[in-house]
Each structure stands twice: as C-alpha cells, then as structure tokens.
Amino acid sequence: MAFAYKRIIVKIGSNVLTQGNGLPDEARMQHLVDQIAALKKEGKEVILVSSGAVAAGRSLLGTPEKTDAVSSRQLLASVGQVKLINTYAQLFGQHHLTCAQVLVTKEDFRDRGHYLNMKNCFQVLLQNSVIPVVNENDVVSVTELMFTDNDELAGLIASMLNADALLILSNVNGIYNGDPKDPSSQVIQEINASSASFVPFVTAQRSQFGRGGMLTKCSMARKVAQLGIPVHIANGKTEHVLRLLLNGELEHSRFSPDKSRSGKKKWVAHSGTFAKGVVQVNEGAKTALSSTAKAVSLLPVGVVQIQGTFQKGDIVKLVDEQHHELGYGIAEYGSEKALERLGQQKQKPLVHYDYLFLSPSPAGV
Secondary structure (H helix, E strand, O other), X not given: OOOOOOEEEEEEOXXXXXXXXXXXXXXXXXXXXXXXHHHHHOXXXXXXXXXXXXXXXXXXXXXXXXXXXXXXXXXXXXXXHHHHHHHHHHHHHOOOOOEEEEEEOHHHHOOHHHHHHHHHHHHHHHHOOOEEEEEEOOXXXXXXXXXXXXXXXXXXXXXXXXXXXEEEEEOOOOOEXXXXXXXXXXXXXXXXXXXXXXXXXXXXXXOOOOOOEHHHHHHHHHHHHHOOOOEEEEEOOOOOHHHHHHOOOOOOEEEEOOOOOOHHHHHHHOOHHHOOEEEEEOHHHHHHHHOOOOOOOEOHHHEEEEEOOOOOOOEEEEEOOOOOEEEEEEEOXXXXXXXXXXXOOOOOOOEXXXXXXXXXXXXXX
16 A cells, blocks of 8 residues: 655664664665655655764764763764764755754753744745754753654654654564564564554664664654554665655555644643643543543542642643553643642543543553
C-alpha cells in the first residue's frame, strides 16, 4: 500500500549517518538528501530531524583528551554542528534547495507561548519552501534538560506541526517479534498504537553512537500514533529507503494512528517534564478517565490528593492510588482551589477532557 503523505517528518539517527569508525558517512547523507529533494519536487513538505553533530565534530577534532563526557559532547557538538549544517546546505544546494538550521532544547517547549513561537518558525520556513534541519542544541542541553534522544524531539515536532507521518530511519528494519539477530525473527509490519503486545520483544539496549534505543523509539512512536499521526520505523541504510517506504515496497514497522487530537492535547502529551503539580485520583476516576465509551473530564470528586503548587493553565501530572502515571492535563484552576474542592461533588472539572492526555499503558512503555 502506497502512502500519500503531504507533510513528513524524517528523523535520521546517528547510526545511519555514522561510519563504523565514528566519522560521518557523507555518501549516506548525499543519498538521503537526494531522496528528500525528490520528495520536495513532488510537492511534499519535509522537515528533517538529523543527528550527527558529534560525529561531525569528531572528524574535525578527533576524541578530546582530558575532557569529561559532558564537556566533550559540548565541544564536539558545537564544532560539529557547523560542519553538519554546512554539509546539508551544500548537498541541498545541488538541488537548488535551501535548508535552515533549527537548534532546540526542551526548555523551548516549556509553556504554550514558547511552543507556539516555535510552531510559527517552522510554518514560516515551510511557507517559503525551506527545509528545516532540526537537532537538539547539545551545547546547552545537558542532563535533565536533554531530550531522551532525537526520536523524542522528532515526535514532538510531528505533533506540533500536525504532520501526516513521522519516518524514523534507524539501523534496523523495524520492530521484530524476537531477537533481531535470530534468523527466525520477523519484522512486525503493523502495530496498533493502543496495543503493547510487542513490548516483550523490544530490547532496552542503546545503539552504538546514539543516546536512545528501540525501547525509547517504541514509547515515542505509540504516543505520536495515539495522537493521530502514523509512525514508520525503517532501516535508513537501505538504498532508496524513502521512495520504497512511501510506495509501500519496503519491509518495516508502522504504528497505525488513532483519531487525530486537538493542538492543545498534542502539546500536553509532550509537556510532562514541566508538570507543576501531581493530582492523585481514586479508582472510580481512573476507570472513568480510561473509558473509551465517552469523553470524561477529571472532577474534584475523584481526586484524593494534591501535591505541589500550580496555577490555572499549568500542566499537572495525574497518578492513580498506587502512584502509577495516568497522564497529563492543563489545570482549570490553581492548587489552592483544588484543595478546597477535594472530593466534592457538583464542582467544575479540575482538568477538562479537551486538555487531558492519557499516557500509553502499561506505564513507562
């Protein structure tokens, strides 16, 4: 089955862009740029989320001596990002296309205002036929400020821009129903976003050059698919991977989407890091919120405890009585009012359904 997507996020992982010796694979970059240029000429919008800055820096400086891991990453990324974007500019220039560098951190998405500013930046670039090349700003992103990896960043951008699809190019053919090294294992070609049946097969092992692994890819892919955007995971080292994938001629894994969600709900889904408080709900509220029969808001009668201080419009985290994560939402009023109304009936919802995102279950997957 061919896929007629118009706006596509293409995420290219470190292992696709890096040779075995840790240096950039410029021939692979050239091949992928050629494919993206072909998609542009078909009238598609492409946003490229690209790793590879550290590898590019390593090609210029080697491995720094007497430098701790964080400082080394900052050094290589800051030097390498210049080379990476210049290489992309040169390669896209061969097709008479212009690209733009967009470096972001988690802090850029910390509130609705920053989020909308970032969204506007992308929209202006796309309106002017510019290809955004996005990467995490590793120069300032350290420890808790970092994305899990560029998969998380790509998922956030796909949600923000209401993309038609997110294509994740890794160094494996997709999600397998067993150990990928076992010849009897097969690629799971279609995965329901609401299902966790594939989880036992996914390893937590990280890739050689990237920060993330298949487990983080799957977690992000399920979240994005639950927001209504299909996610494809394919081998980026396959020749003509984008053309084959979009023509339905490539064996890979596709997370099939649920119905599309509102823009605010998509923002909430990726804003857990910035939650100002925790709202603990009872079993009745948990059951009602999880019901697929009808949309349900969180009422004070179902709340058993409030932790932290928050104002109207802040992100809050919802947990059950065992403190398992249920999801995130935008508070309709502050923690002081919420405490006054704790357990009371006939009160205004603390979190309205339109501004509530329930996490994929089981928690943490």
